[in-house]
Amino acid sequence: MELPSEALLGTCSHCQRLLLTAILLASMATAQLDLSPKNPDWVEGYRFIWRVSGAPTGDVNYTWYRGDRTMETNMLVSYISSPPSWITGPANTGRENVTARGFLNITKVEMRDAGNYTVVVTSPEGSQEATGQSRVWENLLQPNITVNTTSAVEFMDIVNFTCYPRNSGNIQIQWYQNYWPVSQGDQWTLSPDNRTLTGWVTRFQRGPFYCQVSNPIISERSLSKSLDIYYGPDSISLKSSPPTYGGRIESRLGYGVEMVCSTSSKPASRYRWLHNGIALESTTSIYNISAMSWADVGTYRCIAENPKTQIVLYSTVSLRVYEDSHFPSGIPYVLTQRLVIFFSIGVSLGLLSLIGALTFYLVSRRYCVMLGYWGQRDWKGRTGRDKGKAILKRNPSPRVSSTMR
Numbered sequence: 020m021e022l023p024s025e026a027l028l029g030t031c032s033h034c035q036r037l038l039l040t041a042i043l044l045a046s047m048a049t050a051q052l053d054l055s056p057k058n059p060d061w062v063e064g065y066r067f068i069w070r071v072s073g074a075p076t077g078d079v080n081y082t083w084y085r086g087d088r089t090m091e092t093n094m095l096v097s098y099i100s101s102p103p104s105w106i107t108g109p110a111n112t113g114r115e116n117v118t119a120r121g122f123l124n125i126t127k128v129e130m131r132d133a134g135n136y137t138v139v140v141t142s143p144e145g146s147q148e149a150t151g152q153s154r155v156w157e158n159l160l161q162p163n164i165t166v167n168t169t170s171a172v173e174f175m176d177i178v179n180f181t182c183y184p185r186n187s188g189n190i191q192i193q194w195y196q197n198y199w200p201v202s203q204g205d206q207w208t209l210s211p212d213n214r215t216l217t218g219w220v221t222r223f224q225r226g227p228f229y230c231q232v233s234n235p236i237i238s239e240r241s242l243s244k245s246l247d248i249y250y251g252p253d254s255i256s257l258k259s260s261p262p263t264y265g266g267r268i269e270s271r272l273g274y275g276v277e278m279v280c281s282t283s284s285k286p287a288s289r290y291r292w293l294h295n296g297i298a299l300e301s302t303t304s305i306y307n308i309s310a311m312s313w314a315d316v317g318t319y320r321c322i323a324e325n326p327k328t329q330i331v332l333y334s335t336v337s338l339r340v341y342e343d344s345h346f347p348s349g350i351p352y353v354l355t356q357r358l359v360i361f362f363s364i365g366v367s368l369g370l371l372s373l374i375g376a377l378t379f380y381l382v383s384r385r386y387c388v389m390l391g392y393w394g395q396r397d398w399k400g401r402t403g404r405d406k407g408k409a410i411l412k413r414n415p416s417p418r419v420s421s422t423m424r
């Protein structure tokens with residue numbers, strides 16, 4: 020322990036004395052002999068070490084007694100510090116001993132060990148004693164568990180678990196499902212002693228289920244049980260190749276058709292197929308037509324049944340022959356529109372070229388006439404017709420010439 024500095028205390032010697040007294044009292048208070056813990060809980064069959072606190076150090080003897088009185092007949096064991104030695108007393112059962120620090124060591128606690136204990140510590144300064152009281156709790160054995168069934172239909176079957184504790188003492192029983200505590204409610208009913216748990220289950224409550232026995236100190240749980248839970252089918256779907264549109268499959272004659280039915284259930288559904296109300300041979304989820312004929316046309320029904328839940332669902336589709344004449348989708352309409360546009364452009368272009376050709380013809384014809392008109396005029400400005408006349412004049416018939424001479 021550190022004393023306050025002289026500078027602080029030097030001013031007042033009266034204060035110094037008071038402070039020293041206080042420190043002495045405090046150190047005496049911390050040195051108070053005690054047992055730690057004061058009232059321990061022991062578990063049958065386990066080892067326990069009872070600590071001593073506030074004991075003086077150095078040349079110290081420790082003696083432990085049963086009960087709250089230090090009578091010779093109650094003495095368990097004593098430790099003599101010099102020379103180090105141990106003395107056993109008449110109350111010793113062979114399971115009690117003391118360490119060199121004065122701690123009581125009990126190997127394999129028994130139910131009868133519960134009660135008061137006293138330790139006496141002797142040092143050259145004198146002797147002190149401390150008393151404590153222990154409680155002993157039954158060591159718990161693993162409880163057994165049984166269940167009336169290993170499988171159950173969701174929401175339907177009642178399952179009944181029973182816990183068999185293997186301890187006779189005062190114990191509590193708690194049930195667990197998926198590691199969460201189960202409590203009495205809509206789903207589960209507990210017996211007043213919690214030994215039986217009764218209720219229905221859902222598909223998400225397979226387990227593990229177990230019971231746990233406990234006292235305020237320890238707990239022990241049983242082995243766990245799991246259930247097979249049957250459920251569904253909740254829904255059915257029918258897919259096909261070629262695909263189904265609006266409850267219809269269309270396929271060309273001679274082509275293959277496949278229908279696949281699916282459900283989610285436990286155990287797996289059993290399948291049946293009907294064609295126009297007549298049972299087909301297939302007992303799987305798939306129905307196959309390798310080459311479609313007119314005889315295959317009609318209504319198909321897939322029926323799925325869960326043998327455990329007895330829930331039956333079905334789905335229906337109709338198979339038709341695909342006809343080229345009608346378009347099963349909107350795409351050809353777009354094509355016709357395109358064709359219309361294409362043809363319109365073609366017709367317009369044709370008309371335009373026709374008009375163009377005609378115009379050219381007419382214009383060029385008129386131009387040729389004009390050309391002809393001008394071209395046939397000679398240097399004398401006479402037309403062809405005059406030329407002809409002129410030629411006729413240059414080559415006069417003899418008869419005419421003679422007449423002219």
Ligand SMILES: *[C@@H]1O[C@H](CO)[C@@H](O)[C@H](O)[C@H]1NC(C)=O
Nearest residue numbers: 096105107113115116117118
């Ligand atoms: C107690 O412990 C000491 C030291 O471990 C040992 O020497 C002594 O024999 C023990 N006494 C009994 C009664 O078991």
Ligand SMILES: *[C@@H]1O[C@H](CO)[C@@H](O)[C@H](O)[C@H]1NC(C)=O
Nearest residue numbers: 078079080099100141142143
């Ligand atoms: C411890 O016990 C021995 C034997 O009884 C005794 O001789 C010795 O004086 C004791 N020592 C103390 C410090 O009491």
Ligand SMILES: *[C@@H]1O[C@H](CO)[C@@H](O)[C@H](O)[C@H]1NC(C)=O
Nearest residue numbers: 161162163164165183184185
């Ligand atoms: C409990 O299980 C144990 C084995 O773990 C067996 O020896 C005992 O007989 C069972 N007790 C009951 C009440 O079923």
Ligand SMILES: *[C@@H]1O[C@H](CO)[C@@H](O)[C@H](O)[C@H]1NC(C)=O
Nearest residue numbers: 191192201202203211212213
């Ligand atoms: C039964 O279990 C409930 C919790 O589900 C618990 O509060 C109650 O103390 C238990 N009773 C017994 C006798 O185990």
